[in-house]
Structure formats: C-alpha cells, structure tokens
Amino acid sequence: MSRESYQQELSALREGVVALSETVVDRLELALSSLATGETAAARRVVDGDGEINDRYLELEGDCIDLFALQQPVASDLRFVAASFKILTDLERVADLATNLAEYALEASREVFPEVDVQALGVSAIEMVELAVEAYTEADTAACFAIDEYDDSLDQRCAEASDAVVRHLIERETAMADDDTVQRLLDDASRLLLTIRDLERVGDHAVNVAARTLYMVENDDALIY
Template identity: 60%
Template sequence: MQGDVLYMSEVVIDRLRLALEAMEQKDEEAAHELIEGDDEINDLYLDLEQDCIDLLALQQPVAGDLRLIASSFKIITDLERVADLAVNLGEYTLESQQDMFPEVDINAIGDLTVEMLEDAMAAYEARDDEACYDIAERDDELDQLCERASQTVVRDLIETELDPEDPDERVEELMQDVSRMLLTVRDLERVGDHAVNIAARTLYMVENDEELIY
C-alpha cells in the first residue's frame, strides 16, 4: 500500500515539474503531453482507492493499520488534485498570448511547491512527525510569495496605460494574460496546501495527532 502511494507521488511530482518547465520554456509539445497524460493519474488513483476499500472491507484493520489506510486514502486524493493543477498549468501555457510580468518569479514559487510536496512524501515514507510540522511552517513562506506575486500583477495592470485607440482585442488579450497569471499563482499556492494536507495526514498516521488537520 505505502509503496504504491509513493509511486503515485513520483509520477505526480514529475508531472508538476514538467508543467513548470513547459511554462518556463513555452513548450507547447510538453504541455500537450501533460494534458493528454492525465488519464494515467486518474487510473492510478482509482486503483489505489479500490485497494483502500478492499483493505478496509476484507482485513478489518485496527489502530495503526487503520490510520495508515485512512491517511493513504486522503493522500492519494491530494495527489490526484495536484495532478489536476499541473494540467491547469499546461493549459495556461497553451493559452498564453505574450510575455508579461517579468517581476513575478513563477520559478521560485514552483520550486518551493515541488520541494514541499517531495518533503511531505518523504515524511510519509519515513513516518517523520517532525518533518510534518516543518512543511506546515513553510506554507507561510509560500503564501507570502504568492501574495506578493498577485499584488505585483494587479499593480502592473493598474499602471498599464492603454491607448483609447487600442482595439477591443488588445484589451481582451491583456485581461486574459492577467487572469492566467493570477490563476497560475493561485494553483501553485493550492499545490502547497495539498502538501500540507499530506503532512497533516502523515502526522495523524504516525502519532494519532490531528493538530495539523484543522
């Protein structure tokens, strides 16, 4: 069970990295690969979900084993949602009209989310309760990065001077690019939230401690 969850996490983290690289390099081929490969994650999720149900129904686990199964079930749900967010990033790459907001360091935000997710899964594998608290604390750093990025985008939009003669299409493209950047920041922030969820479920699995869940 735990090995299969770790395998799913490796696939998901690879896809998140691919999404970030595609966005940085404006690699449409990689973005298409990312979007078209989402069925693999969905199949992994459904297989592991069924494994959890079978273990609960057939083996009637108790205490620590029950927490392992329950936590693993929640963790694969978080991983599946991270994969969906990676697909979102691929779609934003395909829809992007132009380079904008060079002051926003999406790579730094993305690197932090990948690191948090990797560390959350390492904590799950090692049953490391102390690491769970560290991941939750780092989420504050991620939130601050995302807030500053969003403020920069909004500030730049306010300061953008549009020529009254600009066609409606130009204004529409600008608004779409602003929207995509804000959605990118939001989705990366959500990846961090899922990493914290994984840490919280790991802490519950190891110590029967619900502190980070709420």
C-alpha cells in the same frame, strides 16, 4: 490471509502512494517547464496523461477499500490506511493542478509579467510535495510541522506575486487606449493569477499530506483543523 501477506499489502500500498507522487511531481515539473519555455509538446503530455493518473489513483483507492473491508485494520494500521486514502486524493488533485498549468502554458503569452517569478513559486510548491511524501514514507512528524511553516512562506509569496500582477495591470491599462491590447493584457493577467493560485493550492495539498502523516504516526490532528 496470513500476517505476512497482510503486511505485504500494507507495504505495497505505501509503495503505490510514493510511486504516484513521483509521477505527479514529474507532471508538475513538465508543466512548470512548459510555462517557462512555451514548449507545447511537454504541456500536451501533461494534459493527455491526466487520465493515466486518474486510473492509477482509482486502483490504489480500491486497494484501500479492500484493506478496510477484508482486513479490518485497527490502531496504527487503520490510521495508515485511512491516511493513505486521503493522501491519494490530494495527489490526484495536485495532478489536476498540473494539468491546469499545462493548459495555461498552451494559451499564455511569454514574458508579459517578468517581475513575477512563477518558476521560483513552482519549485517551492514541488519541493513541498516531495517533502510531504518523504515525511509520509519515513513517518517523520517533525517534517510535517516544517512543511506547514513552509506553506506560510509560499502563501505570502503568492499573495505578493498576485499584488504585483494587479499593480502592473493597473499601470499598463491606464496608459493604453487600444481596447484589443487591453483585452490581451487582461487575458494574460487572468491566466497568471490562476497559475499563482494553483501553485498555492499545490502547497495546500502538500500540507494535507503532512497533516495525514502526523495523524497516522501519532494520532495527532493538529494540522488537520
């Protein structure tokens, strides 16, 4: 294979990773919207589309394996392919989390815990994914550290949201005698806590993307461990 063709394959891999991230972000936004509106069509689109993302992920993973096996990249090219391989896994897992959120939207009651701003948490998580992929595309190492700091803020906000749910649950449960009402409240609380946990995990995967980008560009594993 010519050097030009090899570089084209590397560029195609980068473009494929970015395209997958755009699809994943679209699914996250749909899932988040469905949580707010209860629109089942949007939620089902996310759930039904998970297989499409899995297929694309496997195709791109295969491209990475081919580059490893056939081109035997070295130095910065090797780090780029290895980082892309790992980033693809994180994007696929973010898509799985979007599916989780859509499934919660199909089951959840509306406005049971209005004091918890799930939408704000979701917007922050989505922004982290977008910034992480942008850092990957631009080989921006400074942005990688900024994303890691952003994650600390998201973690804190998710912890506060979870605490608010538990406090609300305790206050409501102690004032209720109806077992069915208490059970419904417990179910809603459980779903909301899972939603908060999954949004926090989206942020974690964004940090993983940033960590692999930093390693790719500077051979620096500071954010990996």
